[in-house]
Amino acid sequence: MPEGRLDDEQLDRIFAALSDRTRRRILLRLRSGPATVTELTALAGLSQPAVSKHCKVLEDAGLVRAERDAQRIHRIIELAPLIRAAVFVSQFEVQVDARLDRLEAHLQSGTDEETP
Amino acid sequence: MPEGRLDDEQLDRIFAALSDRTRRRILLRLRSGPATVTELTALAGLSQPAVSKHCKVLEDAGLVRAERDAQRIHRIIELAPLIRAAVFVSQFEVQVDARLDRLEAHLQSGTDEETP
DNA sequence: CGCGTACATTGCCAACTGGTTATAGAACTG
DNA sequence: CAGTTCTATAACCAGTTGGCAATGTACGCG
Numbered sequence: 001m002p003e004g005r006l007d008d009e010q011l012d013r014i015f016a017a018l019s020d021r022t023r024r025r026i027l028l029r030l031r032s033g034p035a036t037v038t039e040l041t042a043l044a045g046l047s048q049p050a051v052s053k054h055c056k057v058l059e060d061a062g063l064v065r066a067e068r069d070a071q072r073i074h075r076i077i078e079l080a081p082l083i084r085a086a087v088f089v090s091q092f093e094v095q096v097d098a099r100l101d102r103l104e105a106h107l108q109s110g111t112d113e114e115t116p
Numbered sequence: 117m118p119e120g121r122l123d124d125e126q127l128d129r130i131f132a133a134l135s136d137r138t139r140r141r142i143l144l145r146l147r148s149g150p151a152t153v154t155e156l157t158a159l160a161g162l163s164q165p166a167v168s169k170h171c172k173v174l175e176d177a178g179l180v181r182a183e184r185d186a187q188r189i190h191r192i193i194e195l196a197p198l199i200r201a202a203v204f205v206s207q208f209e210v211q212v213d214a215r216l217d218r219l220e221a222h223l224q225s226g227t228d229e230e231t232p
Numbered sequence: 233c234g235c236g237t238a239c240a241t242t243g244c245c246a247a248c249t250g251g252t253t254a255t256a257g258a259a260c261t262g
Numbered sequence: 263c264a265g266t267t268c269t270a271t272a273a274c275c276a277g278t279t280g281g282c283a284a285t286g287t288a289c290g291c292g
Binding site: 165166170173187 | 279280281282283284288289290
């Protein structure tokens with residue numbers, strides 16, 4: 001069993017895909033339903049091949065899938081990788097909670113010492 | 117006011133920083149407290165300059181800060197960018213919820229039609 | 233001061249990215 | 263079949279990335 005290597009490769013691609021604003025805009029657009037490359041091209045203000053490339057990156061990360069309808073090819077958002085990303089980030093939530101707890105403790109102790 | 121451009125640049129750097137497994141490992145290590153580059157080098161199995169570079173990327177993304185203690189420089193995890201990342205991803209939670217709602221509806225309608 | 237330790241910086245390299253234009257293919261339309 | 267539309271692919275280019283070895287710098291200690 002190849003252990004966590006695949007996990008890492010997936011997260012590599014997911015976060016790399018999310019690290020570009022054009023691709024993030026595409027994903028946000030796809031929240032409200034499927035879209036064609038032509039539509040996304042208008043939205044992105046880039047050349048059509050550039051947008052096709054971005055879609056390929058998103059597909060390779062599993063964030064998007066393609067569905068053919070005659071000449072049109074619709075891109076559809078895929079949520080699983082986003083959940084994987086959220087799960088990774090949530091590994092740090094304990095820290096967030098701890099920080100909030102400490103804040104709360106400060107407030108309840110009456111002393112208003114700010115973290116300098 | 118430059119609007120959402122800064123937001124985008126920050127998210128660019130945050131997600132780019134998260135897109136490397138070595139940097140993710142470093143962050144996970146830093147959950148349990150500050151660490152020096154020497155410690156992180158042992159953990160990463162890379163050269164010391166490589167780890168220094170990774171730390172710089174993490175710092176530029178705001179995910180880590182440096183605190184000097186004599187010769188040692190401790191890296192400390194910074195949660196704000198992780199929260200920003202989580203906020204971005206959570207923009208898609210509506211979809212997740214909607215999917216769960218649909219699943220629930222399927223289950224309650226008695227018909228066990230799976231999404232084909 | 234001189235030495236060792238901890239870390240950053242530099243220079244170099246191959247590989248990858250993000251963009252372009254030009255071209256090719258697939259599917260409807262007349 | 264010829265033309266149009268939608269999309270993918272190819273070829274190319276500049277800039278970035280991630281790794282290394284070598285060197286430089288800052289600090290503590292004898």
